[in-house]
Amino acid sequence: MLFDTHTHINDEAFNKDFDDVLHRADEAGVRQMVVIGVDRSSMERVFPIIDHHAAIYGAIGWNPEDAVDMTEADFSWIKVHLKHKKIVALGEIGLDYHWDKSPKPVQHSVFRRQIRLARAAGLPLIIHNREATADTERILREEHAETVGGVMHCYSDNLDWAKKFIQLNFFISFGGTLTFKNAQLQRDTAAEIPLDRLLIETDCPYLTPAPFRGKRNEPARVRLVAEKLAEIKGLSLENLAAVTTANARRCFHLDTDADRDSEQNK
Numbered sequence: 001m002l003f004d005t006h007t008h009i010n011d012e013a014f015n016k017d018f019d020d021v022l023h024r025a026d027e028a029g030v031r032q033m034v035v036i037g038v039d040r041s042s043m044e045r046v047f048p049i050i051d052h053h054a055a056i057y058g059a060i061g062w063n064p065e066d067a068v069d070m071t072e073a074d075f076s077w078i079k080v081h082l083k084h085k086k087i088v089a090l091g092e093i094g095l096d097y098h099w100d101k102s103p104k105p106v107q108h109s110v111f112r113r114q115i116r117l118a119r120a121a122g123l124p125l126i127i128h129n130r131e132a133t134a135d136t137e138r139i140l141r142e143e144h145a146e147t148v149g150g151v152m153h154c155y156s157d158n159l160d161w162a163k164k165f166i167q168l169n170f171f172i173s174f175g176g177t178l179t180f181k182n183a184q185l186q187r188d189t190a191a192e193i194p195l196d197r198l199l200i201e202t203d204c205p206y207l208t209p210a211p212f213r214g215k216r217n218e219p220a221r222v223r224l225v226a227e228k229l230a231e232i233k234g235l236s237l238e239n240l241a242a243v244t245t246a247n248a249r250r251c252f253h254l255d256t257d258a259d260r261d262s263e264q265n266k
């Protein structure tokens, strides 16, 4: 059984064939996934999905690229909706220096405030980092993100950085880029990551693995990521699937739902 820890099946790219997409995921052995909203409209679309599908969990958080657009009302909305019992993480949040729409200080402030929100809610984080590794690590450390931990999504940095993120209680998640020809650094890094810290994801509809690069990605294709990671780790696909699924359930506290419910009812 496979667990796709990072999907955007709430994206309009899936409007026309949503049920077929879920059916193909099931046939590929992808039995659990997280659907992620990153702005008001995509966050709103998370809830009907998690309310109607037992094995799909949700994450909500404001993305760094649009940090300048986040209002106090958005912040309060996230705070309230984190209480839904199938919201298992706050994210994806982080820093993205590739785009210059949101100045760095604004990105930092939106990132810090949301880390504090996750800590208050006792939820793990899903971290987006693009061309901002040193600042991402520093802010996570300064905000004591290790108290909740979480996921370094679509990891593409080297092993030294990975060790720092693992020290901060994060899991390292690999996606379709692991299968790209030019991704030798990622494969070398993945080879050294401890098994109990590995996760897999699609980030669909983006980052489609080889040999389907350029097409729309979907959760069924997390199997291709799992096959590549199994090859790198010298494990059978079944073993790799079991390990990464157990890690995902541990990361998102899915084996302690009862604890969290009783905590919230106090």
Ligand SMILES: [Zn+2]
Binding pocket: 006, 008, 036, 092, 203
């Ligand atoms: Zn994403």
